[in-house]
Amino acid sequence: MTLILRTARKDDIPLLVKSRLDFLEALGNEVESTDRPLAAQQIESFLSDHLERDIFAWIALDNKTLMAVGFLHMIEVMWQPMAPNGRYGRIINILTWPPYRHQGLARAIMLELISKAGELDLAYIELDASPEGQPLYESLGFVLTHVNHPPMRLQLK
Numbered sequence: 788m789t790l791i792l793r794t795a796r797k798d799d800i801p802l803l804v805k806s807r808l809d810f811l812e813a814l815g816n817e818v819e820s821t822d823r824p825l826a827a828q829q830i831e832s833f834l835s836d837h838l839e840r841d842i843f844a845w846i847a848l849d850n851k852t853l854m855a856v857g858f859l860h861m862i863e864v865m866w867q868p869m870a871p872n873g874r875y876g877r878i879i880n881i882l883t884w885p886p887y888r889h890q891g892l893a894r895a896i897m898l899e900l901i902s903k904a905g906e907l908d909l910a911y912i913e914l915d916a917s918p919e920g921q922p923l924y925e926s927l928g929f930v931l932t933h934v935n936h937p938p939m940r941l942q943l944k
Contacts, residue, residue: 792895795844795856797835803844804830806856810882814917845899847883847892855883855892859900861907870910876900878914893920897927 795803807830808818818826838844841862847855860877864870878900883893904912913932916924 789850790854791848791850792892792899793846793848794899795838795846797838799844799846800831800834800838802846802853803834803838803856806846806853806882807880809884810856810880813882843900843903844880845896847887847896849887853884854887855881855896857881857893857896857900859903859912861904861909872908872910874907874909876904876907876909876912878912881914881920893923894927897923901927 804827808823808826811818834842841860843859843861845857846853858879858881860879861874862877863874866873869875878897881893881896883890901912912929914924914929916929
C-alpha cells in the first residue's frame with residue numbers, strides 16, 4: 788500500500804462526487820438510480836464553484852483508490868458572540884471506506900481539516916458525529932453541545 792494524504796484539487800472532483808454519494812448511502816440515504824445522474828451533476832457543479840474557496844477537502848489514496856475523505860466548509864455569518872470575526876467551520880463527509888478503517892486515516896484527515904480551520908482563522912468548528920466517529924472527535928477536543936434552541940425545519944421541496 789502506498790498511502791498518499793493530500794488536499795483535494797479540482798481534478799479530484801470525480802472522486803469527491805463519488806465520496807459524497809457513498810457518504811449519503813453510508814448514512815442510510817439511498818440515492819435512487821434514477822436520481823443518481825442529477826445528484827452527481829449537482830455535486831460536481833457545487834464543488835467546481837466552491838472547492839478551494841469555501842470548501843476544503845483532504846483525501847487519503849492508495850495509488851488511485853480513494854480510502855478516506857473529509858471536507859471543511861467555511862461559513863460566513865453576521866457578527867455573533869460565538870464567531871465575532873463572522874466565520875466558522877463545519878466538518879462534513881468524513882468517510883473511510885470499510886477496508887481501510889481503523890488505520891488512522893480519519894484522524895489524519897481531521898488533523899488536516901483542523902489545521903486548515905486555524906489557517907482560515909475560523910472561530911470554531913462544528914460537526915455531526917455518528918456513534919462510530921464520536922470517540923475520535925472527542926479525542927481531538929470536540930465536545931457535545933447542548934441545544935438551548937432546538938433546530939427546526941420547514942421542508943419546502
